[in-house]
Amino acid sequence: MRHIAIIGSGPAGYYTAEAAQKQWGDDVRVDIFDMLPVPYGLIRTGVAPDHQSIKGVARRYEATALSENVRFVGNVMVGKDVTVEELQGLYDAVVLATGAPHDRKMDLPGENLPNVYGSAAFVGWYNGHPMFANLDPDLSGDTAVVIGMGNVALDVTRILSKTREEFAGSDIVAHALDVLDTSKLRRIVILGRRGPHQIMMTPKELGELSHLSRAAPRVDPQDLPEVGEDALLEPGLRKSVNHLRSFAAIPASHYGDVPIEIEFDFYASPKAILGDGKVTGVEVERTTVEAGRAVGTGETYVIPAGLVVCCIGYQTSRIPGVPFDDRAGRFPNDEGRILPGLYCVGWARRGPSGTIGTNRPDGFSVIEKIAEDIGAGAGKQGRPGFDALAQARGLDVVTFRDWKKIEAEEEARAREGAPREKFVRVEEMIAARGS
Numbered sequence: 001m002r003h004i005a006i007i008g009s010g011p012a013g014y015y016t017a018e019a020a021q022k023q024w025g026d027d028v029r030v031d032i033f034d035m036l037p038v039p040y041g042l043i044r045t046g047v048a049p050d051h052q053s054i055k056g057v058a059r060r061y062e063a064t065a066l067s068e069n070v071r072f073v074g075n076v077m078v079g080k081d082v083t084v085e086e087l088q089g090l091y092d093a094v095v096l097a098t099g100a101p102h103d104r105k106m107d108l109p110g111e112n113l114p115n116v117y118g119s120a121a122f123v124g125w126y127n128g129h130p131m132f133a134n135l136d137p138d139l140s141g142d143t144a145v146v147i148g149m150g151n152v153a154l155d156v157t158r159i160l161s162k163t164r165e166e167f168a169g170s171d172i173v174a175h176a177l178d179v180l181d182t183s184k185l186r187r188i189v190i191l192g193r194r195g196p197h198q199i200m201m202t203p204k205e206l207g208e209l210s211h212l213s214r215a216a217p218r219v220d221p222q223d224l225p226e227v228g229e230d231a232l233l234e235p236g237l238r239k240s241v242n243h244l245r246s247f248a249a250i251p252a253s254h255y256g257d258v259p260i261e262i263e264f265d266f267y268a269s270p271k272a273i274l275g276d277g278k279v280t281g282v283e284v285e286r287t288t289v290e291a292g293r294a295v296g297t298g299e300t301y302v303i304p305a306g307l308v309v310c311c312i313g314y315q316t317s318r319i320p321g322v323p324f325d326d327r328a329g330r331f332p333n334d335e336g337r338i339l340p341g342l343y344c345v346g347w348a349r350r351g352p353s354g355t356i357g358t359n360r361p362d363g364f365s366v367i368e369k370i371a372e373d374i375g376a377g378a379g380k381q382g383r384p385g386f387d388a389l390a391q392a393r394g395l396d397v398v399t400f401r402d403w404k405k406i407e408a409e410e411e412a413r414a415r416e417g418a419p420r421e422k423f424v425r426v427e428e429m430i431a432a433r434g435s
């Protein structure tokens, strides 16, 4: 019998469990740990609340979770409640699938001013992550600056633009909906250091900006390269650039009809967040792109703004006793191997890149490596060993059955038309599982 501990119940964790089942069938026991009492990582707390069809992938993980040899061990933080070393003593392989939950710092003056947020915090707030439930952003200013040209920047912009009615059918949490209702925003500036050909935004997400009831996207036609140059782009990017071209063709008169303008500011590198006690603006330097890189021109200007959200990437959390690559912001590894018996997968292995599906081959690949390394298993204790340790330590473990009770409570208290109203505090989640 092989015993595998997977740390993190996001896509990478569940795909790795699925791969372990395919590899060994009944001859493996998998425990999936999560620091939260609820599973699925960024499927619950990252993927946008108005993209429910994408969140539906969790049903696939549930099939894995409900099988006899896979167990969810929620409400246990590895590195705090139990160490990696202890788990290595109990399991043949420990796989870190802990994601990349921290915002990459911009290292700009003023970055820590109130009402300046990283996307992990801001997205966590509207998606009900317990760590960010108290964020309470102030939306009373008329301008927000969203820094970054990827899909997370689009998610944040779209969420800031939508009306309450447009959130029908979503699982945006009530505290966020209430604050968004008070929004006085009239302008959202999406800031990118490079040009339209260097965006990381995908066509579907970009196209959604054309269908907002109270907001319209604006692109300066002068920022767009010659049409002929689009032919060199890969097809997805070409489609995205086509959307930008259609935004640039929106007649000026249309903007008078919608309260919020979403303005793409290309070739614009943030230099400082301005403010005194509260953010008042962003100082920006104009750039040009040379050989794909942004180069400052020395010309600067200020965008007055009352809210700034930085969507420039994420890094993995350190775990005591595990080597960490500071520059890359993740665990150093050779195809998933960190140290003997210790592996990583998903965003903890690769950094924040790719789609949900990219984590699947990653999970299968790490199980191949583990199969090469552990053979038939070393006769470790696995589950019973962890259960004894949890009991001795008084850990309040949340099981998958508990999660199903929490989920049922969340569904029962949903506002009309919504799939669920999430609990946003750990204590509420624990209470909802009942006795």
Ligand SMILES: Cc1cc2nc3c(=O)[nH]c(=O)nc-3n(C[C@H](O)[C@H](O)[C@H](O)COP(=O)(O)OP(=O)(O)OC[C@H]3O[C@@H](n4cnc5c(N)ncnc54)[C@H](O)[C@@H]3O)c2cc1C
Binding pocket: 007, 008, 009, 010, 011, 012, 013, 033, 034, 035, 036, 039, 040, 041, 042, 043, 046, 047, 048, 051, 054, 076, 077, 078, 079, 097, 098, 099, 100, 101, 123, 152, 155, 317, 319, 345, 346, 347, 348, 353, 354, 355, 356, 357, 359
């Ligand atoms: C805002 C946002 C929107 C996105 N939208 C999409 C989308 O629409 N479509 C798409 O394809 N992809 C999307 N993605 C990407 C997708 O979410 C990731 O590819 C995927 O979630 C990465 O999976 P993971 O398992 O590596 O990490 P995660 O999903 O982050 O899971 C990590 C898990 O580990 C747990 N954990 C962390 N540390 C510990 C610890 N010490 N002890 C115990 N547990 C721990 C966390 O609680 C979490 O549950 C989005 C990402 C973000 C940030």
